Amino acid sequence: MIEQFKDAFKEEAVELLNQLEEKLLELEESPLDKEIISSVFRTMHTIKGSSAMFGFESISRFTHEVESIMDSLREGKFIADRGLIDLTLETRDHLRDLLNDPPKASPELESASSDLIARFKAFTDRRIAEKRAADGEEPEVVEVKAAKPEAAGTIQGKEESKAVVTYRIGVQPHPTILNNGTNPLLLVGELAELGDCTVTPVLGTIPLLDAIDPQSCYVGWMVVLSTTKDENAIRDIFIFVEGDCDLKVERITDRDLIGDEPPKKIGQILIERGITSPEKISEALSEQRKIGEVLVEKNVVTADQVKSALEEQDHLRKLHEKQDQSTSIRVGSDKLDALVDLVGEMVTLQARLTQTTNAFKDAQLSSITEQFERLVSQLRDNTMTMRMLPIGTTFSKFRRLVRDLSADLHKEAEIVTEGAETELDKTVIEKLNDPLVHLIRNSLDHGIESPEERRAAGKDPKGTIKLSAAHAGANVLVTVSDDGAGLNREAIYRKAVEKGLVGANVEIADAELFQLIFAAGFSTAKTVTSVSGRGVGMDVVRREIESLGGSVGIETVPAKGTKFTLRIPLTLAIIEGLLVKIGDGFFVVPLQSVDGCIEIKSSEASGAGKGRAITSYRGDLLPYIGLREFFNFETTPPEIMQIVIVNALESRIGLVVDSVIGEYQTVIKPLGRMFHDVEGLSGATILGDGTVALIMDVNRLAVMKNREEIHTRSIATSGRG
Amino acid sequence: MDSNAVSSIKIITWEGKIGIERVKELKAELLKEFSLVRQVVVSLSLVSTIDVTGIQLLYAAHAFSLREGKQFHLTGTVAPSVEEAFVSGGFIRGSCKEAKDLEARLFEASTGEASA
Numbered sequence: 001m002i003e004q005f006k007d008a009f010k011e012e013a014v015e016l017l018n019q020l021e022e023k024l025l026e027l028e029e030s031p032l033d034k035e036i037i038s039s040v041f042r043t044m045h046t047i048k049g050s051s052a053m054f055g056f057e058s059i060s061r062f063t064h065e066v067e068s069i070m071d072s073l074r075e076g077k078f079i080a081d082r083g084l085i086d087l088t089l090e091t092r093d094h095l096r097d098l099l100n101d102p103p104k105a106s107p108e109l110e111s112a113s114s115d116l117i118a119r120f121k122a123f124t125d126r127r128i129a130e131k132r133a134a135d136g137e138e139p140e141v142v143e144v145k146a147a148k149p150e151a152a153g154t155i156q157g158k159e160e161s162k163a164v165v166t167y168r169i170g171v172q173p174h175p176t177i178l179n180n181g182t183n184p185l186l187l188v189g190e191l192a193e194l195g196d197c198t199v200t201p202v203l204g205t206i207p208l209l210d211a212i213d214p215q216s217c218y219v220g221w222m223v224v225l226s227t228t229k230d231e232n233a234i235r236d237i238f239i240f241v242e243g244d245c246d247l248k249v250e251r252i253t254d255r256d257l258i259g260d261e262p263p264k265k266i267g268q269i270l271i272e273r274g275i276t277s278p279e280k281i282s283e284a285l286s287e288q289r290k291i292g293e294v295l296v297e298k299n300v301v302t303a304d305q306v307k308s309a310l311e312e313q314d315h316l317r318k319l320h321e322k323q324d325q326s327t328s329i330r331v332g333s334d335k336l337d338a339l340v341d342l343v344g345e346m347v348t349l350q351a352r353l354t355q356t357t358n359a360f361k362d363a364q365l366s367s368i369t370e371q372f373e374r375l376v377s378q379l380r381d382n383t384m385t386m387r388m389l390p391i392g393t394t395f396s397k398f399r400r401l402v403r404d405l406s407a408d409l410h411k412e413a414e415i416v417t418e419g420a421e422t423e424l425d426k427t428v429i430e431k432l433n434d435p436l437v438h439l440i441r442n443s444l445d446h447g448i449e450s451p452e453e454r455r456a457a458g459k460d461p462k463g464t465i466k467l468s469a470a471h472a473g474a475n476v477l478v479t480v481s482d483d484g485a486g487l488n489r490e491a492i493y494r495k496a497v498e499k500g501l502v503g504a505n506v507e508i509a510d511a512e513l514f515q516l517i518f519a520a521g522f523s524t525a526k527t528v529t530s531v532s533g534r535g536v537g538m539d540v541v542r543r544e545i546e547s548l549g550g551s552v553g554i555e556t557v558p559a560k561g562t563k564f565t566l567r568i569p570l571t572l573a574i575i576e577g578l579l580v581k582i583g584d585g586f587f588v589v590p591l592q593s594v595d596g597c598i599e600i601k602s603s604e605a606s607g608a609g610k611g612r613a614i615t616s617y618r619g620d621l622l623p624y625i626g627l628r629e630f631f632n633f634e635t636t637p638p639e640i641m642q643i644v645i646v647n648a649l650e651s652r653i654g655l656v657v658d659s660v661i662g663e664y665q666t667v668i669k670p671l672g673r674m675f676h677d678v679e680g681l682s683g684a685t686i687l688g689d690g691t692v693a694l695i696m697d698v699n700r701l702a703v704m705k706n707r708e709e710i711h712t713r714s715i716a717t718s719g720r721g
Numbered sequence: 722m723d724s725n726a727v728s729s730i731k732i733i734t735w736e737g738k739i740g741i742e743r744v745k746e747l748k749a750e751l752l753k754e755f756s757l758v759r760q761v762v763v764s765l766s767l768v769s770t771i772d773v774t775g776i777q778l779l780y781a782a783h784a785f786s787l788r789e790g791k792q793f794h795l796t797g798t799v800a801p802s803v804e805e806a807f808v809s810g811g812f813i814r815g816s817c818k819e820a821k822d823l824e825a826r827l828f829e830a831s832t833g834e835a836s837a
Contacts, residue, residue, distance in 0.1 A: 178741050184773055189809040199811030206777050209751060209785035214744035214778055221811060311811075374825075381816040423801060471769055471800040576797060576819060592766035592797050596732045647734075663796060663821065 008330065009050055010099055013059075016043050017099075018396065020092050024085050025399045031080040040088075041070045047095065058110060059098045065117045066091055069124050078127035087120055089400070164195070164226050168312065169234060170248035172202075172220035177244040179215070184245075188221050190237045195227030198315035200308040222308040224252070224315040252316075333426065336387055343376075343383045344667040348686050350376045351665070355688035384425070391469045391478070392420025394429055398440055402465060405444050412461055413448050415440075418468035424476050428568055431548055432478065435541040439480040439564050440465060442538065447484030447562055457559060459483070475550070475592075481563035487514060487556040495522065514554040518542035549575075549590075549682060551699055577685075579664035579693065580644060580657040583633035586693035588666050588685060589655065593646040593698045597660050600624075602637040605656045615654065617645060624654030625701065630680070648702035655701070668695060679704055730760040732796065736767040739775035747775075751782050759791055765820045766797030771806050783828050795820035795827075 020043045027036045044067040051059035066088075073080060094116055098109055169191065173184045188199055202220040206212065225234070231249050238247050267281040292306035350373055357369040395417045406413040424432075448454075448463035455461050466481045489510065496502040496516045516522060520539040541564075545552050550568035569575070577588035598617060605613070605626050614621050624643050627633075643654035666685040671694075675681065682697035731754045735747065754761045763779070779795070786793035797820045799807075804823075807813045813826045 178774060185806055185810045188811070192809065199809070201811050203780055206780045206784070208788060209748065209755070209778075209781040212748065212777065212781040214748045214774055214781075215741050217773060218777055219773055219810070223811075377819070377822050378815065381818045381822075384818060385816050471802050475766075576821070592764065594732055594764075595734065597730055665819070665821075 009056075011330075013047055013050070013099055014096070016047055017092050017096055018393075019043060021089065021400055022396045024088050024092070025403065027080050028082065028085045028403075034074075037070075037074050037080070041067065041074050044070050056098070058113065059095065062091075062095070062098065062113045062117070066120065069120055072124060072128065078124060078131045081127075083123060084127070087116075087123055091116060091120070164228055165230075166224060166226040166252045166316065167231070167234060168250045168252050169223040169225060170220070170246070171223065171238070172246040173217045173241070174244045174246075175213075175216035175218065177217050177241060180244070182241055182244065184217060184219070184221075187237055187241070187245075188223065191223055191225055191234065194229050194233060195225055196315070197226075198224045198311050200304075200311040202304045202308065204302055204304045222311070224312045226315070252312075336383075336426075339383055340387060343380050346376055347380055347665065347667050348688070351688035352690070353688075387426045388423040389426050389429055390420060391422045391424050391429060391432075391476070392417070394433055394436065395420050395467055395469075397433075398436065398467060401437065401440060402444065405441060406448075409444060410450065411444065411448055411463065412451050413444055413463040413465055416464055416466045418466065419470045422469040422471060422476055424469075424568070428476075428548055431544060432566075432568065435544045435566065436467070436478070436480065438538065438541050440467070443480060443482040443484065443562070447482040447486075449485055453485075475567050475569055478566040478568060479563055480566075481561060483561040486558040486560055486562055487517070487554070489513065489558075492517060511554075514556065517554075518552065546697075546700070549697075575666050575668060575695075577664050577666040577695065578644060579661040579687075580642070580655075581659045581661060582627050582631065582657050583635045585631070585633070586661075586687060586691055587627075587657070588664060588693050588695045589644055589646060589698065590695070591663065593648060595645040595647055595652060597645065598643050598654075600641050600643050600656060602639055602641050605637070605641050605643075615643065617643075617652075617654070620652075622652060622654050624656055626656045628656065628658070630701075646698045648698040651702065653698075653702055655696070655698070664693075666693075666695065729758050730762065731758045732762045732764055734764045734767055734797075735775075737769055739768055739771040741772065741774045744774045744778055748778060748781075751778070755782075755785065755789060755791055760794070761786070761791070762794045762796050763820075764797040765795060765799055765803060765823070768803050769800060771803050773810065776807065776810065776812060779827065795824040799823055 020040065023036055023040050023043065027033065027040060030036060044063050048060055048063035048067055051057075051063065072078065073084070078084075094109075094112060098113070171184070171188065173182075177184060191197055192199070200222045202222060203218075205220075206218045212218075227233075231251070234249050235247065238245055267276075267285070270276045271278055271281060292301075292303075292310065295301045296303050296306060354369055354373060357365050398417075399415050402413055402415040443465050448465070449457070449459075451461035454463065464483050466479070468481075469476055469478045471477075492513055493502070493508070496508075496513065497504050499519070499522065501516050501519060501522075502508055502513070518538050518541065522538065542552055545566050545568065548568050550566055553565040553567070554562065555565070556562040575588075576591040578591050578594050580587050580589060596617075598615075600615060604615075605624075605628075613626070614623050616622065622643070622645065628637055638658050641656055641658055642660045643656050644660065645652060645654050664687075668683045669685060671678070671681060671684055680697055680701045681694050682700070683695040685693050685695060687693050733750060733754060739747070751761065751763075761782070763782075768775075783793050799818055799820055804813075804817055807817070807823065807827075808815070813823060817823050817826060
């Protein structure tokens with residue numbers, strides 16, 4: 001058991017060390033911020049305490065020494081400067097090494113600990129002496145303390161003694177409320193911050209599509225809120241929209257709620273008495289008509305009103321059932337991975353069940369299967385949510401990278417991050433690390449100019465690298481941009497010609513040309529540095545991002561900078577696909593790429609595999625690829641075939657298939673090693689009946705076709721020359 | 722061959738921020754597609770945010786499709802920020818990552834189980 005605790009300690013210590021690194025970099029920016037200094041001290045103190053508890057003596061001894069030094073810093077005996085931050089960061093790295101060692105560290109590490117402490121002490125003694133010499137001239141330490149906002153929905157501190165009151169709130173915005181920029185969703189969201197909240201929209205007045213004024217607000221809300229705040233706090237939220245919104249706040253009498261058992265239902269009592277069985281009760285209930293349905297049918301109430309009343313009932317029931325619960329527990333990631341695998345299997349099995357059920361045409365079985373489908377879908381979503389982590393966990397590492405690397409390169413640069421709270425699947429985040437390291441190193445080495453060059457160009461001598469993340473539908477867009485020199489088009493073109501990637505005198509669009517920097521061994525650097533210039537790195541970026549099912553885009557402006565945009569799917573485990581058939585094989589096209597489907601006669605489509613044929617689609621020319629020929633299916637095609645129109649690499653192409661079966665939720669399975677070299681496929685999946693379907697990599701298909709075209713153009717040009 | 726003549730399904734991909742500035746144009750596109758094909762599918766995969774006007778438009782299109790005897794569906798994946806808009810407005814309860822599920826929950830009958 002103690003081993004389990006030790007593992008937990010190590011895990012927690014690694015998290016603390018990561019926080020420490022972040023705090024130290026913040027401290028470098030704001031050396032007088034007492035809050036940050038205290039936080040650094042506290043972290044050291046926590047590591048010291050828990051390492052002693054679990055028998056990691058060397059860590060405990062080492063942190064004890066560092067803690068004493070941090071204590072001097074906290075007391076203002078000296079000021080944190082770059083030298084101190086360097087040493088403390090070194091300490092942090094050393095602690096990581098100690099953690100990887102057994103509780104009693106190796107002699108080498110023990111000696112490194114002593115050496116580090118000695119250097120630390122010498123450094124701080126010197127700084128303390130300097131501070132004393134200059135005593136009275138140092139600026140006063142300013143206390144920066146931000147008041148922490150109260151957590152949403154929690155009842156803490158003084159609020160604990162206040163009683164929870166439940167309100168029924170009717171919100172009916174006027175149709176014109178949106179004209180002044182008000183967002184009713186935000187107002188309703190603010191109510192949720194006051195306590196436990198159940199929100200029900202009232203939709204009854206939304207007109208049909210042909211009659212709707214899309215810029216008017218038709219929706220209203222019924223909200224049931226249990227809060228310790230008073231009615232004024234609720235009304236305050238709507239204070240700026242008083243004239244644009246009807247608000248009704250009523251206190252619900254809930255005296256019987258807390259502490260009392262809800263009365264038993266008749267069915268429950270009959271089962272307890274052994275008069276009937278749960279099955280009989282379920283059967284009877286399924287035949288019973290719901291009161292809501294009856295009232296709506298009699299036009300006594302509207303469907304919206306019934307829904308709202310049900311939500312209120314549900315809210316009160318949940319409030320009653322609410323018990324003290326711990327907010328979070330720590331679960332090993334291997335357990336989560338195992339859970340995701342199981343859920344994946346369950347989704348496949350559920351598809352099989354649905355398929356089998358459809359064959360039986362049994363109403364009762366269909367109803368059970370539908371319920372099961374809904375449950376599996378919710379289970380899958382919840383499980384996926386558990387694996388989501390904020391991308392900021394990766395971002396924080398890069399501050400250190402930029403700090404250390406810019407010093408090595410004698411450049412000045414800072415990193416700015418945005419959207420650190422954006423969540424991504426844990427597996428995707430792990431795989432994103434290397435590409436981001438390469439891109440940031442590349443930006444620092446090739447993008448950001450030296451301080452002298454920047455000054456000469458009228459720029460701030462300190463360059464900026466911006467790392468940002470944002471959700472875009474099923475994807476996350478991660479961008480790495482710099483305000484450096486931008487890509488050198490001429491140099492890239494020359495190199496591309498030299499390497500035979502482009503024929504001499506061949507015209508090539510910027511977007512196509514810049515994609516060539518991702519080719520293996522491609523580098524325009526005149527000298528090879530320890531950071532970059534060998535042409536390894538950018539090809540890794542593309543390979544890794546494509547292995548995640550994503551893509552990389554480049555935008556560059558000479559003398560202004562370069563922006564790399566990584567488009568990455570939120571999760572690697574499950575995608576929505578369009579199931580299609582070619583010959584006797586099943587394929588899945590990722591649905592997010594699909595624009596539409598049109599029919600084509602097989603006589604027109606034949607021969608399209610070897611080159612791109614063209615048809616028209618909504619007034620535009622649409623190049624298409626015959627996948628029968630592409631994947632070498634030799635059976636006879638059906639007379640009428642389908643073109644699935646997909647968006648790939650900023651363009652639109654058609655994929656000719658025999659037939660489109662329909663939307664299909666796909667659990668992605670990796671292709672075996674044997675198929676690693678097969679291009680145009682990104683994975684496989686198992687269909688409901690056990691058949692394997694291959695998942696198409698539409699970007700790769702488009703790249704292969706583009707490559708063929710560039711090659712054809714090069715041959716044609718050289719032939720003419 | 723102009724393949725438009727035989728196309729019977731259109732997937733409209735909504736992209737970026739769906740709000741008051743764009744709903745007029747989106748309404749027009751939906752009406753146009755309903756006049757051309759029997760099934761209109763809106764893909765939400767590339768939507769980064771949606772406000773109440775966008776949500777209303779989905780309801781309006783659904784009701785319109787029922788009246789016209791056409792089909793209206795949602796497809797793709799729902800971004801967390803979009804999911805948040807539907808959840809905070811009470812349009813759905815709990816997590817919903819796929820537009821197909823979102824569709825089922827948005828347009829389901831409003832009379833549920835009452836323990837009357």
